[in-house]
Amino acid sequence: MKWIEVEASGPLYGSVRIPGAKNSSLALVAAACMADDPVTLIGIPDLLDIRVIGSMCEDLGIRIARSPIDGSMTVDASRIRHASLDVGKSSSFRASYYFVGALLGKFGKVRIGYPGGDDFVSRPIDQHIKAWRAMGAEVFPSDDHYEVRASSRLRGADIYFDTITSGATMNTLMAAATARGTTILRNAARDPEVVDTANLLNQMGARIVGAGTDTIRIEGVPSLRGCTYQVIPDRLIAGAFLAAAAATGGSVTVEDVIPEHLGSCLAKLTEIGVEIESGDTYVRASYAGKLRAARIRTGMYPLFATDLQQPFTALLLQAPGRSIVNDRVYPNRFSHVPQLRRMGASIEIKGSAAIIDGARPLRGDWVHATDVRAGTCLVMAGLCAEGVTRITGVEHIERGYEDAVGLFRSLGANIRFRETSGEAEQGDFRCSPKNANA
Template structure:
């Protein structure tokens, strides 16, 4: 078992460059399978999800190699197998992008149900609706499902709820479908736009990405290209939030400020100073931290992926804050862990009531997903004493260099490993080290 040890409190201060967007990368890596020629992708983060996706690529005949500079070279020309083992596809949620990437080429795709972070419910009903409108059929089995289509036809698809996953997946399928596809109530996330720009560079005909109406005219084939993925706005947001938590000054370099408008606006409201330049953002504590009300929403609303780190900041605010989670109402596993550290947070019906001015103490806590892990790292940095985090594989799914980045800003974080695997032995081992 592996775990993370944080000695606090520390002030985070300095500058850093965040990696490429995890959410963009996973969509674009799958989209590269649509090409009839090799593709080169830059700024792909070297995260655990990438390594799983590379294994899936090898299984279906798509070669993905990372060179010494970090660029990923993809050769999809020998893809010959649209069957993905449920064990592999179940390791992360966006394996379903292979439906859109492979169905037009093979007429049949088999894969396991979505895995990844556990937010109780991540339904794929909007994916199913979109593909059925385009002429596909679904057959569901216990551990896997099969999607088949003799031919994909363009269609007008209205999403009943805004969903970035289904918007991307439908776009992947539509670029090689017959005729025109129109996506209504489409997600507007920067990662959706990034995927569309990549597809257009390969020869797709997509307009409207970044708005709620996307139009795709099907083409016969897509060519190879070289493309650079956008920086990760969610990791950037977490570090900008950290300045308010620890009292330091943080500059995030090579970022796109427009992708963080809702986050930056809320931070200013809370009392965090923000300075925006063309491609970098600096945040600093500007007086006291004010309590606030936050409602997460799909882009351009406040991101659900930033509510966990924001929760840590609000534990230090003056007064009581209210945070309503509308995207994943059960995404509050981090709250129990923060309460173990001395926070005072109550959750009911998708709403967290956060008491401010909490004095956090080091504790043994568990990361249940990527963003919860970053949240606990931030809490550990300001907590008195030693914080031990288990479940760090979830952090590595989305941010392979998290410890290096935190330590470069002044944190005191180390990684540990033991062959002991039971919880009792784990706790005993941690106590011995501490």
């Protein structure tokens, strides 16, 4: 059994270099498989999901190589043999569906496991299916996988997404890049990760305009070529470290970031009472003596990111008064709340909102992370709690951070991995994930 152990550490100080964006990287690796020549991706983080993608690619005959010098990843799909992905591997994380958009045009059929990953109760792929069908494909479900088939070359279509979805927008960008004719995406997601995917495809020879707006136009091309491309920095990791600085009363600089990607996050930190300084490639957040309660409403970019509501919940636990966090993207994304209650937090769930009575003392306990951002939230709470906090569900944290413990330790956090091969000591029944969810 493996867990993370956290103790109160006082204010965090220092700087951290932000790695490449996980949510971009998952799409970029799939997109690279569309090229007839090798594609070199710079800044792809070494995460569990990325390693699984690499294994899936190798099963298809795609060669994946990491440079020992700069860590760049080269994807060579020139010898790809088929598009029948391993069901178990592709079911282990949600973003495996990008391989449908990437490979459907080349093979006419993609077999893949149902999307897995973090469970936010309702993460449907109906908008992906809508786009595939509009372009001439059909979906055939089975018990543990589904197939997407197109009897001829995909054709361009005018597609209006019923809801703003970054995953379906990026997936359709890939499918449309080599389709016959013109595809127009309306009500498209505007996320930086969408722009990143479009920029890579364009560098590979695609013809995409409008990425970053709600209307994207794609002129299909016959084939794509190799290139070298650098992934954008992870705005979500950056935002979490800025919130952690404020929660612990410290000052942290996130480097190698694009401040414009953090607009809503920085505005909310300022509202909470955090002092913000930014330059071309850095942002510094500093505790200014007093935190204020706030109301957060999540939404699709450029609104406040759902992936930051959990770290900001930990921050608002330190702010006197009543705060409200309303998640309108994933209304049931509150699995971290029972864990925080175990630590003494006063939080009530009403519908899609968490109502927080802040500035209550927290105490360490056994808690369980059910997804990447919940894990970050619990680490932050542990840094502010009396005693020792032990966090299970480490695999979820490792899915989103290349070295979460190391990054926090570099800022002065008292945090470490612990592991045992046996059962918990008698009396420590709480360390099982099942009991930690109680």
